[in-house]
Amino acid sequence: MTDETLEEARPVPERGSRGRGRAPQKRSTRVEVTGWINLDKPVGITSTQAVGRLKFLFNAKKAGHAGTLDPLASGVLPVAFGEATKTVPIVQDGAKAYRFRVRWGEESATDDAEGEIVARSGTRPSPAEIEAMLPRFTGLIEQTPPTFSAIKIDGARAYDLAREGETFEIAARPIHVYRLALMEAEADTAILEAECGKGAYVRAIARDLGRALGCYGHVIELRRTRVGPFCADTGVPLDRLPDDAELMARAMLPLQAGLHELPALPVDRSGAAILKRGQALLVRGAAAPEGPAWASCFGAPIAFGVIEGGYFVSTRVFNLRG
Numbered sequence: 228m229t230d231e232t233l234e235e236a237r238p239v240p241e242r243g244s245r246g247r248g249r250a251p252q253k254r255s256t257r258v259e260v261t262g263w264i265n266l267d268k269p270v271g272i273t274s275t276q277a278v279g280r281l282k283f284l285f286n287a288k289k290a291g292h293a294g295t296l297d298p299l300a301s302g303v304l305p306v307a308f309g310e311a312t313k314t315v316p317i318v319q320d321g322a323k324a325y326r327f328r329v330r331w332g333e334e335s336a337t338d339d340a341e342g343e344i345v346a347r348s349g350t351r352p353s354p355a356e357i358e359a360m361l362p363r364f365t366g367l368i369e370q371t372p373p374t375f376s377a378i379k380i381d382g383a384r385a386y387d388l389a390r391e392g393e394t395f396e397i398a399a400r401p402i403h404v405y406r407l408a409l410m411e412a413e414a415d416t417a418i419l420e421a422e423c424g425k426g427a428y429v430r431a432i433a434r435d436l437g438r439a440l441g442c443y444g445h446v447i448e449l450r451r452t453r454v455g456p457f458c459a460d461t462g463v464p465l466d467r468l469p470d471d472a473e474l475m476a477r478a479m480l481p482l483q484a485g486l487h488e489l490p491a492l493p494v495d496r497s498g499a500a501i502l503k504r505g506q507a508l509l510v511r512g513a514a515a516p517e518g519p520a521w522a523s524c525f526g527a528p529i530a531f532g533v534i535e536g537g538y539f540v541s542t543r544v545f546n547l548r549g
Contacts, residue, residue: 256275260287261309261547262479267462268296268304277465282466284475293318293485294454299339302451303459307485313543314485314531317519321455321488322405324422328448329433331415335445338373338430342445350442354412361407364432369399373430402427403542416447456487482545483528486521492539499524507538 268277274295282290291312293305298492302325307315330353335342352360370376374386378397403424411418421429430446437444463478494508501508502522521531522539530541 239463245424257288259309259548260289260479261311261482263308263311263457263482263484264306264478264541265457265462265480265484266304266306266476267459268301269465270300270301273298274304277304277484278306280419280465282308285479286417289512291315296451297339297341297449298339298348300449302449303454303457303462304451305454305457305485308479310547311482311485311547313545314482317489317531318455318485319536320425322422322424322453323427323431323451323455324453326410326418326420326450326452327429327433327446328416328418329437329444330447331417331437331440331442331444332433334437334443336374338428338434339446339449345368345441348442350440350471351414352417352440352442354409354417356440357412357417360436361409363439364436365404365407367403369400370427370431370435371399372397372403372428373434400426404432407432412445415507456484461475482547483521483523486528486531488518489531490520491517492520492522492534494522494524494529494539496524497521499529502530502539502541503544505541505544507540510537510539 251338264281266277268274272280274292278290278292281287285308287308289312290308291305293307293315294425296302296304305318307318330340330346333344334344334346374397376385380397404421404427405424406420406422408420409417410420419433421427421432423429433444433446450459463474468475468478492510494502498508499522508522517534517536519531520534520539522529522541527547528545530544532539532541532543534540
């Protein structure tokens with residue numbers, strides 16, 4: 228997530244200086260934009276580059292994305308602007324869905340097509356063998372993230388250490404795979420679909436599945452089809468935006484698009500004022516169940532947080548204009 232540098236006030240020349248001295252700071256021309264874009268990221272660019280292009284197109288001061296996609300992957304990349312960046316952690320915590328192709332017989336250093344091949348096998352699994360192995364990788368499982376990943380090791384990113392030739396170990400961690408299904412199978416490749424919780428790596432699923440089948444494997448195509456409330460069937464293609472003013476206008480979704488998976492708690496103006504002061508709000512009557520929720524006043528988002536013990540306690544408060 229990136230933040231625009233705060234502007235400095237234009238310096239006023241001292242009396243008698245006739246304007247001499249340090250040149251005035253150039254004011255930023257970027258504007259306050261708030262909302263979400265459900266971007267369909269193309270293959271070949273990083274998530275940061277995609278966000279940068281959108282930030283330029285919308286002349287926005289502040290933007291960030293929910294869930295990184297590798298350059299070789301395409302699909303759903305939710306991009307938040309302005310006050311919506313406060314809801315990025317909520318979207319990142321949502322379930323993610325993928326469709327990916329695995330090539331059998333080879334394991335790569337990066338667990339995808341970008342890395343050097345480090346192991347080979349002449350064995351190829353049958354469709355029945357693949358399907359029989361899938362339950363082992365479904366549910367709450369332990370997974371070791373790829374060596375080339377953004378996991379931090381003693382403060383450094385794993386992929387930076389790997390590129391420098393450092394030797395290190397990444398500890399396995401629990402992840403949740405809600406669904407893993409075989410969609411197509413050929414002699415050397417297979418297409419699978421997965422729905423996973425936070426922190427799961429599809430590349431690691433392909434790697435571990437290949438090892439379990441005794442044939443090795445790595446991802447050669449990857450498309451993300453869902454992140455939380457954002458789905459691929461409503462995704463906006465990046466290459467169409469610059470030349471389509473109508474698409475630009477409707478692509479920006481409201482801030483609450485990132486909150487759709489949380490229950491909404493309607494509050495009146497008095498309740499909104501309490502939340503904006505950072506105070507807990509007593510929930511009266513038949514309200515939302517305990518747990519994460521967001522509060523709205525006449526449809527406008529006020530805050531998100533958690534309902535516990537009969538009170539709504541805000542985690543973040545929105546500062547929306549108008």
